[in-house]
Amino acid sequence: MNGVAQKIYDFVDERIGLKTLEAKMMNEPIRGGSRWAYVFGSVLLFIFIMQAVTGILLMFYYIPSVDHAYASTQFIIHEVDYGWFILSYHFWGSSAMVVMVFAHMSQVFLWGAYKKPREMIWLVGLALFGLVMAFGFTGYLLPWDQRAYWATTVGVEIMDKTPIVGDFIARFLKGGPTPGQMTLSRFFVIHVMILPAALMGLAGLHLFFFRSAGPAGPFRGTTEELKAKTDFFFPRQVWKDIVAMAVVFLTICSLALIEPVQLLEEARPDPGDYHPEPEWYFLFLFQLLRWKIFFGEFGQFVAATAIPALFMLLLAALPFIDRSPERNIFKRPIALVSWAVVMIGILVLTVSAILNREFLD
């Protein structure tokens, strides 16, 4: 640092202890050393920041009204310089977020990093997972095209079937008995105000808990081996994180360039030739509802409400059920098989939903 910069640094340091802060942030020992497997959390933070930036830019032109939502989104795509790119980045960024959340949760699960003393990090993480899905659900209504309208209609009808509170939740989200302007207003404020505030708060808490408990490190190796390989968060892990962020950034940019967002027709209560379908990360649930055993009111309750709710409850209870300190995934056969079954299940359901499209035409 040259003279002036150094003076400014010293000025700030004297008042807020910048040096200590820097040291505390960067000098976090990582048991067993930095790894590529640990990049997902940082990458998620990066994707979120980019979603916030592109989201704020989109709000410069977007108008959250049934009269103008579609037209203003078309305006962003076709008239505003690089509007198509900002919107497409935001669109693909949301998919990247979901992919990374799954990767992050899988890594934590397979490494057994949810176990004592890291239960609270896991629980806050599950809440963050819920927020990411809620971001997706509220976000794709906003362009007010056919996909937006129908995915929301079906999604809200599913929530309506939750026992006791379902009717209230559905009416609260729709802002009335049927979807309309109030639905758009509510989804907008949830998407741009409530969820970002909640995510920032919970992500902060997640990081605070993570720093309090410390990183779990590898599930193999003696204390001596781990000690020998231990390094600090900076520079090796930060370097790996930034490389991963760059890869994700370039991937999202490429997807935005190759496959920019194209709106369907403007939303209306007649789907016409459009076959309503949710975003790809909800397709597995969508396909589940087509299974014969989930026919009828009760079957639908089981598939759309009970199974997802029980699955989330099971994940929340996981660190309290699975109390064995063993973290090696190859010595936890039930965990390994369950993970594989869930992942393959989601994959098969998603692929079959895609194959079903052809059957419809």
Added chain:
Amino acid sequence: MANVQPKIKSTVQCVDGTVGEVAHVIADPLSLEVSHIVVRTNGTERQVPVSAIQAAREDVVELACKSDQMAGFPVFKREDYLTSKEVEIPHLEDRVHAEPGEVFVPFPELERSCARRRFFAGFIQVLGALIGLPLVWPVLRFVMKPMYAPYDNRWLKIGNVSKIKTEDVGVQFIFKKSFKDAVIQREEDKNNWVIKASPGTLSKIYRGKDMVFTDQNGAVVWVNKATVPYVAFSGKCPHLGCGYKWRSHKTRGQVFLCPCHLSLYDASGAVLDGPAPRPLDVVPIRVSPTGDIEVIDVEYKAGKSEQVRIA
């Protein structure tokens, strides 16, 4: 003596010899300087002000008094002090070094009464509740304003029966419905399917009984006569609210098909296959002598085996 940094475990010497060692250091929270040292002497911890220190060197603290004067210093009362980790005093640890050991700071006189602390904690919570609780109801009512809008029982003209050529075939009628959506007066395309039912289909729909439609209070709004062959179905799939269509099916011939979750209904609206929990919803219909069709845009909750009207 300004800002002495006596080390913990240093030997403490009076002018006539060694009396003990430094057990703790007490800092002044305002000046951020050491105010006292605690000397462990003959099994007692005594609090000695820094003014009594003549010199503090590496491992040795020299006091200006004689060893028999040590008993004159007050006994250290642990309960009157907090460790520097338990309080938030900025820069204290930059200024006072006591490693390895703890820096003590005085527990303020005003903070020692437990009863008052509890009173304040309770008082803070009560006032917080007084601010928060009166807001619950207004905020709830504020967000609930549009949620339970009354049913719309207006008759809407949707088209003419001349569009229907064949019996038991679904014909789509797309019509405009103008309404006030919050502050916006707007028009929306709505969608009903109408069939001209054959006697067999008609009896499957009505089972010989007229169909009664009521408002929120249970008052009768309209009765669909079981003898009128024109039947209008709400365009909303009773499974999860998608829009279904009249399509030809490989094995079942002409059916109503919902593309979302693949529910199939016959011309009478009865479920042939798929997840739908109930038949298609019949809406109030009246046909003028000139063949103009009017309906009430009744909407039911999807996903229920019973009809639950919501609009």
